[in-house]
Amino acid sequence: MRIAGRSEVLRDATGALTTGRSVMLYGPSGIGKSTIVDALAGHIAGTGVLVLRTVPAEVEAGLPYVVLVDLFAEVLPRTRGLASHLREALEVALLRAPGSSRPRDGLTVRIAVLELLRRLASETPVCLVIDDAQWVDEASAEVLSFAVRRLSGTDVTVLVAERVADNEPAAGRFCPSPMDSLVVEPLSYSGIAALLAEQDFGPLPRTAISRILEASGGNPLFAVELGRALAKRGGSLAQHEPLPVPDKLRALLSERLAGLDVATRQSLLLASAMARPSISLLARCHALPEDGLDAAERAQIIQVAADGGLSFRHPLLRELVYADATAGQRRAAHTSLMSTVDEPVERIRHLALGS
Ligand SMILES: Nc1ncnc2c1ncn2[C@@H]1O[C@H](COP(=O)(O)OP(=O)(O)O)[C@@H](O)[C@H]1O
Ligand SMILES: [Mg+2]
Known part of the structure; x- marks a missing residue:
């Protein structure tokens, strides 16, 4: 290798x-x-x-x-x-x-x-x-x-x-x-592209490589597994289609997601669909659980900055939350966001994905 x-x-x-x-x-x-x-x-x-x-x-x-x-x-x-x-x-x-x-x-x-x-x-x-x-x-x-x-x-x-x-x-x-x-830093685009090209599952299109880079956070183990799962499904991916998350990776991360209540999961789904997730935007969507997102923070899924900005601890966790929801739940999340976000470009994206 x-x-x-x-x-x-x-x-x-x-x-x-x-x-x-x-x-x-x-x-x-x-x-x-x-x-x-x-x-x-x-x-x-x-x-x-x-x-x-x-x-x-x-x-x-x-x-x-x-x-x-x-x-x-x-x-x-x-x-x-x-x-x-x-x-x-x-x-x-x-x-x-x-x-x-x-x-x-x-x-x-x-x-x-x-x-x-x-x-x-x-x-x-x-x-x-x-x-x-x-x-x-x-x-x-x-x-x-x-x-x-x-x-x-x-x-x-x-x-x-x-x-x-x-x-x-x-x-x-x-x-x-x-x-x-x-x-040991995450790999860059060229590193991930070279790594994927070495694998036995055949070439992937550039757009797929970019998505894999993003979802893997530049982690080679994650990237190879994501690439393999995608290749198995034919290798191409529509623009906002969730990446298939293979069981191997799911097992690494799903422990953290297990045990969260429905309200927290719903809230995380909305966060995973946002371009710039924040506590205030979740509140405006009426998607902030009563006791906040402490449980998700404690489970090392997200972190909340002092200014209320929210980020997933690993991009793959975001991917997993989004991919694990049903298509109907994802649409509902985008519909809710469409009527709440102010940013016009992001609004159009939610409009497209909510319908
Ligand atoms: N720079 C790299 N080029 C090619 N493959 C890599 C590279 N880094 C890691 N891998 C592959 O990714 C997987 C995880 O790498 P590994 O070195 O075991 O990670 P760690 O020891 O940090 O957990 C292995 O299958 C390895 O072959
Ligand atoms: Mg090791």
Whole structure:
């Protein structure tokens, strides 16, 4: 698979890693972090750096030291010069030797990992690659953050990727300084177009690509799934026709929509049909639930700005709200908006879609 639209972040990250700086990549699920990590890890391994990798899984995040096992179990036996009590502590922690009291002694394990990394790096540059850092088990996390704080100035770099939603990334704690923090941005039109062109479902018209770009918010995972669903339906799309939202994506987002009451759903449908949704416009349409839209805000579907402007947390949520309504409900929403909005062009659009 060719990587679309990522030359800038690849260049920045490669530049950092090859000059001894660590890199933290972060962004939402599906934005393309693992794709970038894989490419970078392959590249640096090709330059003679010893790459030690882990991709922790959510289901294993409760198992102590599983990330350390991933990273070090293979290199430990062939590391020379490690003091025997440290080697032994690590072997027990990494389940390679029977031990009576796991976890043996936290401090010894920390020092052992630090020493191991120093030893390895004295022979060849080392890069630890940690994808999905949000799922590093706590025992490994403590050891790694202890070690990396003491590794500045050695030939150890860390490449880490963390999934974030609205929170700040925390994986900087796994990186020795200096570290570059790089956000994985949404793909642009050309990136999404290139990505879609690579897929096995055949070419899509420009207008469809634009709609997919908009609905996906530039998220490659969403874009590919939207493209596939559309291609299955023939690939073309009338101007205001809802995009088909495939089950796979629906499942990712519909959890947030489940549990909303009828009045809130109705209100969100109107918002999804508006060019510039706002609380005041919903009120003028008599579509603001009595208790407001707190439930939808709490469920991370929308956010309301101080000026009453309202936006969906992800364009796909807007798409899903609109697509999930019946054709009759959509028409009714446009009819209501037609007689309420002031902006003439938008009014004409609602007039057309309401009839
Ligand atoms: N730049 C890209 N070019 C081509 N395909 C991509 C690109 N970025 C992501 N993808 C595809 O999109 C999907 C999600 O990407 P992934 O790297 O797994 O995201 P993340 O790790 O951020 O959740 C994968 O199927 C991947 O192959
Ligand atoms: Mg990933």
